[in-house]
Amino acid sequence: MNWFKWLLAAVVGLLAVTVFYLLVLFDLNDFKAEITQKVEQQTGRQLHIAGDIGWTVYPSLGVSLSDVTLSNPEGFVPEQMLEVSTLVAAVALMPLLNKDLQIQQLHLDGVTVNLVTAKNGRTSMDGLTSDQAVASAPAETTAPVSAPGSQQLQLEDVSIRNLQLNMITEGSPTQSLTLKSLNLTDFKANEWAPLDFELLVKSDPTQLNLKGSAQLQLSNNNQLVQLKDFVLDTEFQGLPLKQLVLETDLKLALDKKQLDWQWQKLELDDIKGSGQLAVNYAKQAVIKLDLKLDEVDTAVYMAENTSTTEAEAASNTEPDLTALRQFDLDLKLAVKTLKVSGLHTENLQLELSNKAGLVQIQNASADLYDGKVVAKATLDARKTPVSYSFNKQLSGLALRPMLIDGADIDLLSGTAKLSIEAKGHSLLPEQLKKNLLANGSFEITDGSLYGVNIAQMIRNAKATLKNEAQSTDNTEQKTDFSSLTGSFNLTDGVLTNPDLKMAAPLLRLAGKGSANLLTEALDYQLSTALVNTSKGQGGKEKDDLAGVEIPLKISGTMQEPKYSLDTKALFETQLKDKVETQKDKLKNKLLEKLGGL
Template identity: 30%
Template sequence: MKKILYILLGLILLVVIGIGALVTFVNPNQFKPLLTEQVKKMTGRDLVIKGDISWRFFPTLGLSVGETAFRNPVGFAQPNLVQFKQADLSVSVLPLLSQQLDIGDMRLEGAHVFIQTLKNGVTNLDGLTDKKAIADKTATEKPAQHHENGAKKSHWEVSVAGIELVNASAEILNDQTKMTAQLNHINFTLDSFKPQTWTKATFDVQGKVNTLTFSAQGSTDINLAANYNNVKLKAFTAKMSMKDGDTEIKNAQLGLDQFTLGQWSNVTFAVNGQVPDLSFDTHGTAEVKLATDHNVVTVQGLKITNDLAGKALPRPNMNIVVNTDASYDISQKLALVSSININADGTKVSGSGSYLAATIPDIRFALSSDNIDLDSWLPKKTASTDSANTTVTAATNTSVAKAESDISTQEPDLSALKNINVAGVIAIKQLKVANAEVSNVKIVTSIKQGIATINRFEASLYDGKITGSASVNVNSALPSYRLKNTISNVAMLPLLKAVANNQQLAGKANITADLNGHGLSETNIRHNIAGSIKVNISDGAVYGVNIADMLRNAKAKLKGQADSGTDTAKKTDFSALTTTLMLGKGIASTNNFQLASPLLAINGQGQTNLVDEGIDLTINTKIVASGKGLDEIKGISVPIHVSGYWQQPKYRLNIKDLFKNNAALESKAKKEINRGLEKLFGDKAKDDNIKNAADKLLKGLFN
């Protein structure tokens, strides 16, 4: 028993003697030049250790490093990239005797990191891995000098078994984007720090970016290359939540099976949350590869599924699936989308494009679709609005006021057009817009310096074609616009029925429009639009009025007969209808309206108010064919006044104007009226009272 006790005491004595020898003969401060020298070689920066490096004996043998800072280059807001007040390291004793610094666990508390991007794009991280600069610095260094005792500098080998970062903080400034990020409660562990060896790393952090707050945590297995310039990952997982005002990401997850330069990685992600009037649940998968030169990121088979709900959508619930292949060249800041396919509730769009990151981003695209129902994505009109639009009458001022109040005064916000360059092509086989069926749509468009242009638009429209161009300039208080288009051989009846529920005009239309104005709200368009519209409609008909019947009935009234009561449809056929509409100051007017048919020749002039939709149009009708009961008024110009509103026009024969310029017709009409009175009253028709009453009737009719 005594022998065992002596052995234990001997071992304890050896340990005490060893520790005493360690403290006596190994000065840890001699590591300072070694550490600063290695950091200088690897980064070109200064590592400043102001505090002493001292031995720590409890709870394990190790080192304590005092206040230390890793410097920034001159010109940044803070002097240090990294700084800490105290670091503790556990050290293996025996390797020290062979000049090997094997650090077991390195623990840093309260460390702070500062990263800044200046307005010129330079950051305080630039050059840290510039091997050429490091080699140049190494080549210019002087050979190792002798110590005062004549001995050469010792050459130590350093390794770290593990790293633990506790309650650290960081600040990130970007002077280009005015972004400020503050990270706190940063905790990080690395099981070991040995090149070409797999080790586990974990992290968690909380922080704030401008007004956005967030928290994140995750883990991965990591493998550093021998030269520390590459890293491999596997089993990477991360979770995050964030909130910025009414925007909240409740849960975001990212998974990565492995990461190796030049090899494909399988990525999974999921995120759900909400923004004002919209909640979302998004998840997806992709294969990602980073080139060995760290310059090109390639994404293959990216599939993103979005389930959306909320008032911000055109529908209460939507499902949008995006599939794409893309790449990003970091040095050129160029993203290429080789293919993209979007399926939004059955509406499918495919194409390709590119994005060049610059002060003013540059976008190029080509998109196509077999079928798009644009109306299904637009807000539905309320029943009250539709009712107001269809019940406006000239006799009800309140209805007119209601129609005007339904016109939107809100200008769209197009300020984003000033900060982007875009050029692209859109092709759609079948398109439904404003309830009109359009096919074979091709659009060539561009946006540059605040001017959005449709350089070319063409489409098939109801047996005809439409071509045109348009532009919007947002570089003024109210955006200005210019529109030129040509409609060729379009069937008017189905078009008007589709877009305006109006079945009053049929025929093949050829229309040329040249319009301009300022302001894009409906109110400003109606008030400020100017230009001309030339109309030529052939082989058509005006529904709702039969002018020949109106003339026959007028003739019957002149003879004291009842209306003909014909069952003829209320339709006036014509061979050609031409006019030029001049638009300006809220009015569309014409002075050359002409309609020609085998029976009638019509010309007219007048105007319509684009704001309250009122009509004031006078049409002069002349019978040019014989027969059909109108021989007696052949060649006589009969004026018809059109009034009312667009949805409910009214037609009235202007008897006063009819007789004002036709004395013979007036005389004949008076004779017919007198003869009718004699038939009605017999001999009493010559009575003075009846004559006076007849005179008043005639004056009211002809004056």
């Protein structure tokens, strides 16, 4: 056995001498010039290593570098493509011999990557890859795939600080991504390990600052990545959004190309909710999104984005919706309270799908001003310009507060029922009104027409013709009605209403007219007919006003409608009544005289 001891001692001694030589006598810094020369020959780039190259052999195989730069192609700005202040990497040597990769230390600090795209199409990556070498490489027999778990990955200490990626396109604002910090410790396959990071994303004038922490787990076969207790806090600058906070769990199955993301808590500024996201990207991306939100008020975001909205309104370019053709989407959205453009809705339920550019709202419903709205819609973005269609039914709607909130129009009150079907093409703001074709019907009960008291107008007109004093009644300027009905159609931006009818305690009204949605101009020609009694809205006895018919014209705009009576027709009616009265008197006198004979 002595020979074995001597042999073992010789091997150990040889290893010790080798390690001593490598660590003490062998200096990697002596090869700096050769390394930089090889890089320049292969890539045409300048590699500069200002700091020392340090390394270890046992018990870990490691290397350390500092102050390293790699240049961009000549003529590019900035000159350096890569700058590294500090790099330290070490792996356990003995486990590596058994195909177990145990990274004992990985530290990066002060890394900057500048990826430039010139106007002529050249990029920072040109010359760093060789397609020719890949194409000319001889075919090799495929090696047998290792069984799952035969290669183990273990990370004991990973720390990254101040890693910045700048994406520079000449003539465009620079976009940058800065990983301020990333820490991962005690990471082993199929075990949970703590992870935290801070990330900054800039694209003038917007900026995102993300902070996150989680427990990370990677399966033995490296195919399943999981994050639990994942908290993500995002702050926005240069956007209407201010802050997004998520508390989530995430699973990413690399073999199935499937992402599942559960949002137990979602806070976007004052918006609170929860949801889940599933994405399969095996072929064309298939996305499923389910969101439940409490209170949503879009006014804050729309107010801060006024300039963008105005710019889009002035644009003559159709919105580019070709991205909708690249994925499928199933969306379910539930919102307890929603405020959009001043309108308030409750209990919104929305089901939406996108199939390669064909967007459909199969079901949308909400409680709206004491009533209910139900709608369906389709948007076809598979061609340009896009086309769309929708139908909507509203019932039990409190009309006056809705018009005031949504359009700042105090014109009508009552309980409304509305049905509309529409279709059109183009999403340009002006084209939306011009190209929309629609038809529908409405019925409003127990309401009032504000801004005019038709009965009082008629009485005052008659008083003027009789040289009598006009009414000084300070009754609110409105016309009460029991029902207001009609149908409508919309073509070329003009809404035509051919059969408007109003039934009121005092009068009946009927006629037709139009409303121009482009200019907001009103043009209605109506006929009023007073019923047998006018009592109930400041009227007189029935024999004074009964049976009078008079044309009524509505002009002006939706914001400021104008009402005018055709006094000429009223005068002719009054004159006719007087003639008939005189004829009756003469007839009676004649009959009296004839009777006396």
